[in-house]
Amino acid sequence: MNLHWAKAFQQLLPSLGKGIGVVLYVTALGFLGALAMALLLAIGRVSKSKILNRILVLFIEFIRGTPLLVQFFYIYYVIPMLIDGIAGAFGAETHVQISATLSGIIGFAINYGCYMSEVIRSAILSIDPGQREAGLALGFSESQVLFKFIIPPAIRNSVPVFGNYLVMMIKDTSLLAMISVQELLLRAKTFASQTFLTVEAYTIVAIVYLILSVPLSRLTVALERHLKRSRMKRS
Numbered sequence: 001m002n003l004h005w006a007k008a009f010q011q012l013l014p015s016l017g018k019g020i021g022v023v024l025y026v027t028a029l030g031f032l033g034a035l036a037m038a039l040l041l042a043i044g045r046v047s048k049s050k051i052l053n054r055i056l057v058l059f060i061e062f063i064r065g066t067p068l069l070v071q072f073f074y075i076y077y078v079i080p081m082l083i084d085g086i087a088g089a090f091g092a093e094t095h096v097q098i099s100a101t102l103s104g105i106i107g108f109a110i111n112y113g114c115y116m117s118e119v120i121r122s123a124i125l126s127i128d129p130g131q132r133e134a135g136l137a138l139g140f141s142e143s144q145v146l147f148k149f150i151i152p153p154a155i156r157n158s159v160p161v162f163g164n165y166l167v168m169m170i171k172d173t174s175l176l177a178m179i180s181v182q183e184l185l186l187r188a189k190t191f192a193s194q195t196f197l198t199v200e201a202y203t204i205v206a207i208v209y210l211i212l213s214v215p216l217s218r219l220t221v222a223l224e225r226h227l228k229r230s231r232m233k234r235s
Contacts (some may be wrong), residue, residue: 008200012191016208019184023173023212026101026181030108031166037113042120043146063114069175071111076103076179104176112165119161123154160227163220167213174209184208 044056063071080096087094098106127150135145177186184205192201 003200004197005200008191008195008197008204011195012188012197012201012204015187015191016184016205019182019187020208020212022101022181022183023170026104026108026173026176026183027166027170029105030112031169033105033109034112034116034165034169035162037109038116038120039151041113041117042124043151045117045121046124060114060117063111068107068111068172069178072103072107072175072179075107076100100176100179100181103179104173104181108169108172112169116158116162116165119158120154123157124150126157127154156227160220160224163216163223167216167220170213170216171209 041056041060044052047053076098080098083096084094087096131149131153132145135149136142140148173181173183174185176183177189180186188201188205192198195201
């Protein structure tokens, strides 16, 4: 087997540089969307409305029970068809299209938002009930107590877990190759099919993923230790 590492690095790295930009863009927006989704779902789950709670449980279980890749396909292919079909039923003609990149961002926001919502919900329930009672005693409303005294410490306690989900999301961007997003894996696959440098291409893309994810994993561990020390000092 003749391997041409120098040639592969020289020809593939410029393309992978653009792929890294796509990965970081999708990850950043998808993660922010997941945080917003998770917070809304968690607040709904701790509300006193039993009907809302049951609806959200069903939604979360449905999302968590189906593969992320299937959700990407559904958002990219099926939802535009459903919208066109509904519009056609009312006599309107539409040609809705959702870009592959936007489909990935929406898919990440919904999928990871459901997982992260359970983290936030658990963190909210772990907050000392005295916090709520003290806020109510000071004259704050239930919603004010929730957003001023409950959610901020719950979010802080969830930060290390969020870091782990962020690393997972970076690696899961490789699934976007299946809906034609020009991220790292699809660029490596295209390069390998054109040059037949298969071993080199996929090895390089694996190294790039390591470079992206390992430092972030180490940072997450360091942040978790820092938060633990801070809590010990306060206690």
